[in-house]
Amino acid sequence: MARREGMVRLPVCLGLFLFGGCGGSAAAPASVVTGEAPAVHYSIAVDAELRTLSATVCPRDLRLARLRVTRPEDASRVQRPRVVRAAGEVPLEIEQDAVPISSDTDGACIGYDVDLGPPREGFWLAHGGGHVLASPDVWLLAPEPRPAGTRVTASFTLPAGVRVAVPWPEDSRGHRIPETAFTMRGAGAFGALGREALSVGGAALDVVSLGDGFGERAPLVTRWLERSAAALTQLHDDFPVPRVMVLLLPQPGDDVGFGMALRGGGPTVMLMVGSSVSTEALDKDWTAVHELFHLSAPRFHPRDAWLSEGLATYYTDILMGRARMLDEKSAWDDLRDGFQRGNRRGTGRTLRQESLDMHETYAYWRVYWAGAAIALLADVELRKRGVDGGLDAPLRELARCCAQSKEAWSAERFAEFVDERTGQAVMKPLVARYAGSADFPDTAEVLAALGVRGAGRDMTLVEDAPRAGVRKAMMAPRKR
Ligand SMILES: [Zn+2]
Known part of the structure; x- marks a missing residue:
């Protein structure tokens, strides 16, 4: 059964670390040595126009040498890198695709901004009415070095009415950023997002609709996702991963369009769905089963994409047949x-x-x-x-x-x-x-x-x- 998530704001600035500040302008003292595993916390804020993201990155028991841009083509979007201290900010430089951090910063927090404008088409950064599709690949700079076992977490400070969608696991203390967020492509969004929590085959589906969503068709879309996800249990005992973020990108039309499965930061499926999608189109759609199936197999080398796509293509028909x-x-x-x-x-x-x-x-x-x-x-x-x-x-x-x-x-x-x-x-x-x-x-x-x-x-x-x-x-x- 579907259940709607209440209108609860996402955790805001939980200050996981004693010195963790809110948003990009937080002042923070130098790091403390605790003897615990190394950790890095991101305090992330966006402005109401969704044009600028500010991050403050605070290491603990870890000396950062640099923050690296995940997608070099987006390096020019990174602005105002700086050391953030209680006494004030000290500007840093951007060198190619990284912000080098000299050893004399002594474990201080590092701040940076990311220009999320101008609007751009595509799946990694695109503005729509009241939201921005903004992959963490664009705005999450990777801390280096990152020894095995480093705990990387994040909290968000968001303007009223703005929500965040990321595939990272979340608990009452905030988000934990998995290592894959820095090594594989992922998806994310900010803005007025529709949200529904579904439970299928033991998995939590965090269904996020961008833009105006699907209006009175929303229950049809929900049922389509539920039966598509349930088809996977015609092969697996439970849904193959415990948590999936499903990003629904409404587009003009009445059909189901392109879909994509991503792994960066957590299992994610992006689906383009006509905002006036018909029952018939949802009934005959195979895209959702296909993309969800991808999450049940490992990533393959690009030269063996024939195998990952072949298994997904073959099993889509088999599972839809089994599920009637x-x-x-x-x-x-x-x-x-x-x-x-x-x-x-x-x-x-x-x-x-x-x-x-x-x-x-x-x-x-x-x-x-x-x-x-x-x-x-x-x-x-x-x-x-x-x-x-x-x-x-x-x-x-x-x-x-x-x-x-x-x-x-x-x-x-x-x-x-x-x-x-x-x-x-x-x-x-x-x-x-x-x-x-x-x-x-x-x-x-x-x-x-x-x-x-x-x-x-x-x-x-x-x-x-x-x-x-x-x-x-x-x-x-x-x-x-
Ligand atoms: Zn595929």
Whole structure:
């Protein structure tokens, strides 16, 4: 069930440290030595126009050498770096993409401002009516050095009516900034944000709507997110991560548009949704399931994007079929259609090269559906060999151990993981055969054996096909 969050302001300037100040102009004494683990606290403020963010960064038991800009292209947005002391402020310089801090600052707090204007299009910094989509990548400077175990926290001071959305875990004392906020791309927003807390499969979904939200359609959007997230439990015992920030970006229109899964600072899904989105569009949408699925697998090397996109593409249809968001026939027709289109498109590069270049060549269909075809071949082969549930069990285990893994995985590592768990040499040969090849994986034989015949309206599922039982098991609602 959905429940609306009360109109409670976010924690404001909790002063986690004795010397932690509010906002960017806080004065603070030099650090104290406590004998505890090193820590850094960010006191963050934005102005009412959402044009300037001010941060005061206070180390404890740690001597900072520099604050580094996460995205070098945004270095020019960093302004007025300064040492903040009770006696006053001392200006610092910006050198390329970092603010060096000399040793004579003696652990004092460092302040800086970030210019959040002028308005810019995109997903990292964009202004809308009453809000700004502002990724922490743009405004969160990374403290260096940052020894393992350093506790990094943040508190916000916000004007009336302004809220903050970041994927960082939060408790009554404020936000804890995970290491991934400094190493992977993330999302964030400030302004008049709509907010709803959902609970699905044991996970907390922090659903944030930008702009005017969805008005009377909001309950439809909520139900769509709930059933999309619940589809993941057709594979996993619970939702694969404990907390997700879902950023809904309303756009003109009645359809669901682009989506993106991010990991920096915590699992995040961004979805562009038409502000007058129709029930029909929400019913047939696959984007939310696809993006949420990404959170259940580790990050892969860009050259193996075919595998992360392939698994997500394949399982989107499988899970929607199991959850009866698609009927069995439509789910199989969608897979068949995807393989056919993927086979027709592409630039003739190898799958790995196609993956690396797809943002320039737009060979997305090729990459996504070649990966999905490999997932199908592996899944069916494992089931044929008597591995109950095929790829399901290894993917469940992968989610448990490694969904939030810091390092990027290779296809070979994934193949070894699957083959070890299943005791079968299935995934490794498929990776060896297709990753370095320009051939589209041949699914015709497998689809025929499963009894998937014809296309579109003429498609039939053949009841007495040799592997009809496997086909039915693949789309059967999960028993617990
Ligand atoms: Zn994807």
